[in-house]
Amino acid sequence: xxxxxxxxSDCHLGAWRxxxxxxxxxxxFEQAINKIIEEEVDFVILSGDLxxxxxxxxxxxxxxxxxxxxxxxxxxxxxxxxxxxDFSPSDNSMIRPLISAGLFIDVSKGELTxxxxxxxxxxxxxxxxxxxxxxxxxxxxxxxxxxxxxxREDLENEEGIKIFVLHTMLSExxxxxxxxxxxxxxxxxxxxxxxxxxxxxxxxxxxxxxxxDNTLIVDQKNSIIYPGSLYPTDFRELEKYxxxxxxxxxxxxxxxxxSSELKVKFVPIKPREILTLVIDCTNKTVIDSLExxxxxxxxxxxxxxxxxxRIIGSLTSGRAYEIKSNEIAEQLRNKGALDALINKNALTxxxxxxxxxAVGKTNEEIEETLIHEHAETTNxxxxxxxxxxxxxxxxxxxxxxxxxxxxxxxxxNEELLNxxxxxxxxxxxxxxx
Numbered sequence: 001x002x003x004x005x006x007x008x009s010d011c012h013l014g015a016w017r018x019x020x021x022x023x024x025x026x027x028x029f030e031q032a033i034n035k036i037i038e039e040e041v042d043f044v045i046l047s048g049d050l051x052x053x054x055x056x057x058x059x060x061x062x063x064x065x066x067x068x069x070x071x072x073x074x075x076x077x078x079x080x081x082x083x084x085x086d087f088s089p090s091d092n093s094m095i096r097p098l099i100s101a102g103l104f105i106d107v108s109k110g111e112l113t114x115x116x117x118x119x120x121x122x123x124x125x126x127x128x129x130x131x132x133x134x135x136x137x138x139x140x141x142x143x144x145x146x147x148x149x150x151x152r153e154d155l156e157n158e159e160g161i162k163i164f165v166l167h168t169m170l171s172e173x174x175x176x177x178x179x180x181x182x183x184x185x186x187x188x189x190x191x192x193x194x195x196x197x198x199x200x201x202x203x204x205x206x207x208x209x210x211x212x213d214n215t216l217i218v219d220q221k222n223s224i225i226y227p228g229s230l231y232p233t234d235f236r237e238l239e240k241y242x243x244x245x246x247x248x249x250x251x252x253x254x255x256x257x258x259s260s261e262l263k264v265k266f267v268p269i270k271p272r273e274i275l276t277l278v279i280d281c282t283n284k285t286v287i288d289s290l291e292x293x294x295x296x297x298x299x300x301x302x303x304x305x306x307x308x309x310r311i312i313g314s315l316t317s318g319r320a321y322e323i324k325s326n327e328i329a330e331q332l333r334n335k336g337a338l339d340a341l342i343n344k345n346a347l348t349x350x351x352x353x354x355x356x357x358a359v360g361k362t363n364e365e366i367e368e369t370l371i372h373e374h375a376e377t378t379n380x381x382x383x384x385x386x387x388x389x390x391x392x393x394x395x396x397x398x399x400x401x402x403x404x405x406x407x408x409x410x411x412x413n414e415e416l417l418n419x420x421x422x423x424x425x426x427x428x429x430x431x432x433x
Contacts, residue, residue, distance in 0.1 A: 003128045003253050006036045006044045007264075008246035009167075009199035010229040012085065014060040015052035020339040024306065026063050027271035028231035032246055033067040035267060037074055039248055042128050044076060046104070047199030048083025048137055048167030052233070054093040061094055068103040079123065081108045083167040083199055084137040107165055108136040119151045122158060129255050130194075131158065134165030137200065141182035143168060148188065155190035161253045161260055164190060167199040173224065175203055186224070194218070194260040195249060198226040202237055209247070209266040218249065218262040225249075225264055231271070235341050239308045242274040272338060275305045278312065281347060286318030293328060303336035312346040320347045371396075394423050 011029055016022040036044060050064060071078055086095050098104035110120040122131040133155065137143050147168070155164075169183040178201065189196065195218060204210050205226040216222055227247045232238040246269070251262035279296055281289040293311070300307070309328060325342035332340035375389040383391070398419045 001128065001253055001255075002251070003130065004039065004041045004248065004250040005128075005130075006039065006041045006246060006248055007047065007197050007225065007227055008032060008036075008044070008230055009047040009197075009227050010049045010083065010202055010233075011046075011231070012049055012052040012229060012233045013064060014056045015233040018339060018341075021306070024272050024338075025231045025233075028244065028269045029063065030067060031269050031271060032230055032267075033070055035269075036076070036246075037070065041076060041248070043125050043130075044071060044078045044080075045132070045163065045165055045197045046078055046080030047134075047165050047197045048081050049085045049199060050080070050083070050098075050104075051094060052085050054086055054088040054095075056094055061097075064098065065101070065103065068098065072103055077105055077125065078103065079105045079107050079125070079132050079165070081106065081134045081136040081165050081167055081199075084139055084141070087136060087138050089139070106136075107132045107134045109133075110135075113151070116149060117151045118146055118149050120155060122162070124160075128161075128253070130161045130163060130253065132163045132165060134197070135168075137167035141168065141184075144182070144184045144188070147184055150188070150190070152190040156192045159258065160255045161258065162193045163195045163197060164193045165197045165199075169201050170198075170224065173201075173205050173226070175201075175205070178203070189224075192258075194223070194253070195262060196224040198224055201226045202229040202233065203241070204228040204245070204266060209264065210245075210268070214266040214268075216264050218251070218260075218264055222264075227266065230269060232274075235308060235343050238274055238306070238341065239276050239310065239343075242276070243268055243270040245269045273305045275300065275302060275307045275337075277307065277309045279309065280313045281311060281315060281323075282313035283316055284313070285316055286322045289313075289315065289318075289323055293323070294331075297328070297331050297335065300332075300335065302332050302340075305337055307332050307337045307340040308343070309340060310343045310346070313348075315347070315349040317349075319349055320344055323347070391423050395420070398423070 013025060013029060014022060016025060051060060068078060082093060082095050086093050095104060099106050105123060107123050108120070110118050113119055120133045120135070122133045124131050135143055135146055135150070169178065169181050171183040171185050174181065174183050203226065206216060206222060209216055225247060227245060229237065229244045230246060231244045232241055245267050247264050247266055249262055249264045251260060253260040277296060277300070279293055281292065284292065311323065323344065325344060328342050329340040371389055371392045375385050375392060378388055380388065398416060
C-alpha cells in the first residue's frame with residue numbers, strides 16, 4: 001500500500017510579542033496547511049507545541065481551529081501529542097478543546113500499571129492501517145522520567161506498521177549549539193517502529209533534509225526525524241535559519257510483512273523574505289559606529305523584508321546604549337522593511353571591562369568587589385570614584401527598603417524618588433534649590 005503523511009512540529013503560534021512577526025507565523029501555518037491539502041496526504045502528525053503557551057489568546061486559537069477544520073473537511077485526520085509549551089499540569093491546555101472537537105487526536109494515551117510502569121496504547125489510522133502512539137512532553141523535560149518507566153516490550157511486540165511521536169531531544173542527535181538542552185538517550189525509545197516523528201528541537205535533523213533535493217530515505221540510520229520549527233520563534237532562529245517548514249513522508253508499506261520503504265522530503269515555508277545584517281563596530285567610537293550603521297542600511301534593499309541586525313564589537317569610547325535600537329529599526333522601516341529586529345548583546349565598551357570575582361567569597365564581599373570595580377571604570381563629571389562607590393551602595397540600600405504596613409504604594413514610590421534625588425543631588429522638575 002502506498003501511504004503519504006505530513007509531519008510538522010513546533011508551530012509555536014503566538015510566540016512573538018512583535019505583532020508583525022506573529023502574523024508572519026500565522027501565515028506560515030496557513031501556507032503549511034494549504035500545502036498539506038495540495039499534497040493529498042492520508043493524515044498529519046503534529047509532534048508538539050502547536051501553541052507557544054497552553055492557554056493562548058482567542059485569535060490564536062481561532063486560527064488553529066479554522067486551519068485544522070480545513071483538514072477535517074478534507075477527511076485528513078491530525079494525530080499528535082502535547083509539547084512542553086502546550087502541556088499544562090492542571091490539564092487546562094487549549095489542546096483539550098481541539099481534541100473534544102475532533103480536530104486533534106491525542107496519540108499519547110496510556111495508563112500506569114500496578115507496578116508503576118507506563119503502558120501506552122495505539123491508535124490505528126482507518127485509511128492506512130498504520131498504528132500511532134507517542135509520549136507527550138512536560139515542562140523542563142520531565143517526560144524523560146516517563147520514558148524510563150515505559151513498557152517498551154509491549155510497544156515493540158505490537159504487529160503492523162508503527163509510528164512513534166515524541167517531543168524530546170535525543171542525546172545522540174543533539175547539535176552542538178543545543179549542548180545545554182535537556183535530552184534523553186535513544187535507548188529509552190521503543191524499537192521496531194517504521195518512523196519516529198520528533199519535535200522540540202527547532203532545527204531540522206538530519207540537516208541534509210534542508211539541502212540538495214530535500215529528500216532522504218527512511219532507514220534504520222535515518223528513522224528519527226525532526227522537521228524543526230514551522231517558523232522561527234526568536235531572533236537567533238530568524239538570523240540563522242531564516243525560514244522553517246515541515247516534512248512529507250511517503251512510500252510503500254506492508255502490514256503483513258511489517259516492512260516499509262519510506263522517503264521523507266522537507267517542504268520549506270517562506271511567508272516573508274528575511275534579510276540579515278551583521279555590523280562589526282570593533283575599535284570604533286560611537287560616532288564612527290553610527291556612521292557605519294548608516295552606510296550599511298543605506299546600501300540595503302529592505303523593501304517588504306523582515307530585517308535582523310546584529311551589532312557586535314568593542315567600542316573604543318562611548319556606551320552601547322548610545323546606539324539606539326529603536327532609531328535603527330525606524331531607519332529600516334523608512335526604507336520599506338516590514339519590520340526590523342536589532343540585537344546588541346555582543347556590543348561592549350572598553351570603558352566597561354569585564355569583572356571577575358574569586359570563588360569562595362561571601363555575597364557581601366562579592367557585592368563590595370563588583371561595586372568598587374564598576375565605580376573604578378565609570379567616569380561621570382564632578383563625581384569622584386569613591387563618591388560613585390558610596391552612591392551605588394546607597395542606591396542598593398534604598399532599593400532594599402520594604403514598604404511599611406499601612407503605607408500606600410504612591411507614598412512609598414514618592415519616598416523612593418525623593419531618596420534617589422537626594423543621592424544624586426537633583427531636584428524634581430519645576431522645583432528649585
